[in-house]
Amino acid sequence: MNDQEEKVARKRVSADERRSRLLAASLRVMKREGIATATTRAICAEADMPHGAFHYCFHSKKDLYAALLASDIEIDLTPVWPEISPTASAEENIRTLLFAYWSQVESDPDAQLVLFDLGSFVLRDPELRELPKQGYEDSLDKAVGYISRLGEEADLVFVGGERTLAGLVVTTLNGITWSWLAHRDSAAARAGLAQFAELAAGLARRRTEHPAPPLPSAGRHETPSESRGRR
Known part of the structure; x- marks a missing residue:
């Protein structure tokens, strides 16, 4: 050429x-x-x-670092979504997604090491130390997206809201990944994920059985006396 x-x-x-x-x-x-x-x-x-x-x-190396910290390092859950079903239990569906995510983490541990190293690296630089916070927020947003789709595919709603559960998911995955990088005991990592799936399922309810509460009326609010009068 x-x-x-x-x-x-x-x-x-x-x-x-x-x-x-x-x-x-x-x-x-x-x-x-x-x-x-x-x-x-x-x-x-x-x-x-x-x-x-x-x-x-x-724009700069800072922009590159931010993009890397916000990435999932080529984690792709697209192939596993057909396995998510409203006929399966909430625990089974959550475990399926977690294990699919984890299999990709295990396949490239060096990429996870880079993310942890990069997070520590930028925290030591006054001009870069806000990047891990933004990376966490981006990870949280992606987790919310996954949980929202899980709710749609499996007919679920979540006590406390999707973002609350997303925070637990991100924190748990970070902790289990860091531990696994230290001991490389995949069986222990998967056991921890299975336990978390059981706990997270306790926050799930069938959407058809527990519809979302109605939004408050945009009209005038009742006074306390009016409210007592209706009792």
């Missing part, structure tokens, strides 16, 4: 695709050589892209 053909080919690559390729390349460099060696030039070389492509997709 000559220079002109190469330029045309690059133009056909969308900004999202370039960004995705650079994120994947940065993760490979960090897994192989560590965070400190992941320079913009090293990342672009790994992605087989010109150096200028980095600043086309990211």
Whole structure:
């Protein structure tokens, strides 16, 4: 391919695709050589892209770090959703999703190490230390999305709300992942996830049996005396 053909080919690559390729390349460099060696030039070389492509997709290394911390490192639950059913118990459905997530964590432990290392790395930098908080919020939003879909697919509602359960899910997964990275006992990790599924199922109710409460009326509120008069 000559220079002109190469330029045309690059133009056909969308900004999202370039960004995705650079994120994947940065993760490979960090897994192989560590965070400190992941320079913009090293990342672009790994992605087989010109150096200028980095600043086309990211404003700075801070922007890259934020994107990595917000990512699920290629975790994809799409294949498991057909297994979720309203005929199964809440515990079975939650366990199915957790185990599907966990199987992908186990398949690439180095990626999880990078995330933990990156979180510690940016916390030591005054200009970057807010990134883990944003990463946590992004993880929480994704967990809310998963739980919302679980409610739709399995006909469930959750006591305390979806975001409350999402916080428990994110905290539990982080804790079990960190422990597993230390002991690499997959059976213990899955046992912990199964126990959490049992506990989380206690917060689930069938939607048809427990419909959402009606929204408050937009009209005038009753006074205390009016309320007593209706009793």
